[in-house]
Amino acid sequence: MNRLNITAKIWLSIAVFVLGFVVATVLGQLQGRSTESALRTASESLFPAAQQSQNGANGFEKMVKGFSDAVMTQDASGVEQSAAEGRQVVESLRGLSSLSGSTADRRDEAGKLAVSVDQFVSEAQSVYGAVLSNPANMAKMQDRMRGLATLTESSKAALQKLKEECSGDLKQQLATVQDGSARQRLVDLVVFAVTLLVAGVIVNLTIRRAITGPIMRVIDGVQGAAEEAGNASDRMAEAGKVVARDAQEQASYIEETSASLEEISATTRQNADRAGEADGLMQEATQLVAQATHAMNDLTTSMDLIAKSSNQVATVLKSIDDIAFHTNILALNAAVEAARAGEVGAGFSVVADEVRSLAHRAADAAKESADIVAKTITDVSKGVELVSLAHKAFDRVSGKIGNSSQVVSQIAIASKEQSRGVEQIGQAVSRMGSVTQNNASNAQQTAESADALTTQVQTTRRHLEELVAVVGMHRN
Known part of the structure; x- marks a missing residue:
């Protein structure tokens, strides 16, 4: 520390603040990466899973209503449209079962529901198609229609449960991200406060031991140099007079040589x-x-x-x-x-x-x-x-x-x-x-x-005394 100049010591003090800021920034970056990973998981897996489950539940209800309306209005094309809607529900469930970011339970449950809904669509299309083609088949299809009603309720319940679970997973992930961000802000605040405290202590020690002391030593050295400069200026003035006299004699010799x-x-x-x-x-x-x-x-x-x-x-x-x-x-x-x-x-x-x-x-x-x-x-x-x-x-x-x-x-x-x-x-x-x-x-x-330099040396001494007063320390 004693070998460093004042500029280096000041920059060292500033470096302590910068180091604290860098540490806080690095911790923030690490937490930011964790948060980014969690948000990526939510955006790439959990959010699509919640959306697919919701589309599946809504599509299933729309399909069931479509089949019911088609039977009531005796519209055979409505049966086909409802079947197409059911197949879209199956595709949504299959897409959910293939998401890599969702849990294995969610994928298995979505896969089973896809098979169940696919069977329901095939059975409903067969039963309602037979009824619409020949109303006399209504009595024959009562058992199968009751089975469809039972399957409808169980599928609705399963789809609703899957939707709620996927939404819960997404909410839990977002809550985790929020909690992590809050903890990171607290950690950043603590690190910054500790860094500020340590930096304040180091700066105080640096100013007292590494800056003020050397300044006083410099002042002593400058005062000694000022005294030497005063003596040197006196000698230089005398030497200048001798040189001027010799130069005049040399000028006369040169004039003779020129002639x-x-x-x-x-x-x-x-x-x-x-x-x-x-x-x-x-x-x-x-x-x-x-x-x-x-x-x-x-x-x-x-x-x-x-x-x-x-x-x-x-x-x-x-x-x-x-x-x-x-x-x-x-x-x-x-x-x-x-x-x-x-x-x-x-x-x-x-x-x-x-x-x-x-x-x-x-x-x-x-x-x-x-x-x-x-x-x-x-x-x-x-x-x-x-x-x-x-x-x-x-x-x-x-x-x-x-x-x-x-x-x-x-x-x-x-x-x-x-x-x-x-x-x-x-x-x-x-x-x-x-x-x-x-x-x-x-x-x-x-x-x-040289005479003017002597005057300046005296002025420098006065300025050094003022600097000593500004530093606020006394020489030993």
Whole structure:
């Protein structure tokens, strides 16, 4: 109990009331189930039995009156209607004998009456039918009619008795239910009264021992805490003053640091600008190298064309040399033929000599040209190789310049990032200065709050004294 808080103790007291209510409710439910079972028995068995017995008694009287009226009015159809009424009485009695909720005596008695009434209906239908069909049979049927009269009285008495017994069973069951309900109300009242009494005692003990005592201990603890809080508020006020003074000094240091960071930021921005300019120059150099590379490509192409043209010239010169050789042979043949012709061919011999001389000079010129062209082809090939080497060198230079451009670009980007970082640091230092100033202001406010806390502690002490007076107990 001592380990529970006040809320739990109050709820425990309430739980006692709830427990009493639950006990009374459970007892009421149990009695209600018993009453419900008794009422179910009455509605499903006893009430139908009483109704069936009453229907049987009333139906039997109606049947007997119907037979009597039919004989008096000489109405044969009335005999049939009365017989049908009798059969309904038999069915009612048989239904009563089959009810599971009624007693065995009532079922046996109803079964016997059903057999007796069935025999009566058959006998009455036979006797009254014979009389109505032939009035002369009246004298012959006197004995049977007296037997019917005797059976009628005994059956009426038995049916009346059965009706009264079934009604009595129903009334007894309802009386039992009523008595049980009355007893349950009395039990509920007693249980509620006892529960209320016990709950009152427990609540009183709980309030005196489990609530008031702990409250007083809490009051003592709060008073002690209030004294400690007062001392702590004094110390906090003094500490707040010291913090405010230190915060002011820190703010001055931060201002100096902020000024230095501004100078560093300006230098960093200049470096970023210079790196940007270097990046632009490297990009221009890259473009120039690209143009030179393109010119070298054009030169290589031109040298290839010159080499092809030189090869074609060599081919033509070879053809000229062949022509000169064949011309020389033809000139020799012409000279031989002119010598054979004698004086007649002397002029033709002179012409042949001239042609042969021209063929020799053409062959010599073609040979010299071929040598020159061969040398030219050799020089062009060397030039192509040199141009190719120069082109490769330009490619390597272009690659290096491209890498250098990327490095310079990265340096420019890094310088810009560094500049932004320095600016952010400057902003952070500026905010630190603001925060430090705010801390100084807050420290001053803390000192003021400590003074206010001391006042509140004194007010709390007065409220505790009032609470002690309300509880109505004195501390030991």
